[in-house]
Amino acid sequence: MAYASIDGAGVRFGSSRGTFAALKRRFADYRRYRQTLNELEALSDRDLNDIQLSRFSIKEVAWKSVYGE
Template sequence: MTYQTDTSFAANTFAQRIAALRADWVEKAAKRKIYRSTYNELNALSDRDLNDLGMSRSMIKRVAIEAAYDNQI
């Protein structure tokens, strides 16, 4: 088992920390948008259309998560 340690310097200015928080927030918001749009589009399909894609209705949430988060969850 391996461990990774992330070290950062306390020398970051307040503005840099705020910018990093904002960048993180923007990235998370973009991923949530991809999740929501993928989920809504797949959920709008009929069962027959989903079957043509090789999916069942129970797979919609997992596919949307994979589309948005690249299997990071």
């Protein structure tokens, strides 16, 4: 199935299959982020200290591990 979208630069054509694949990938990345975040938040303060991580930086570490930014 194909689609067309109109934006300021004109008409763009694409396929819904590519759009669905991108959406599926983004959802999978978000699930990995949430899983990583939950696992790090479940660690005790002592465990976090052993891996030199503070509770304040858990979200940043989880984000970078999935999205690499």
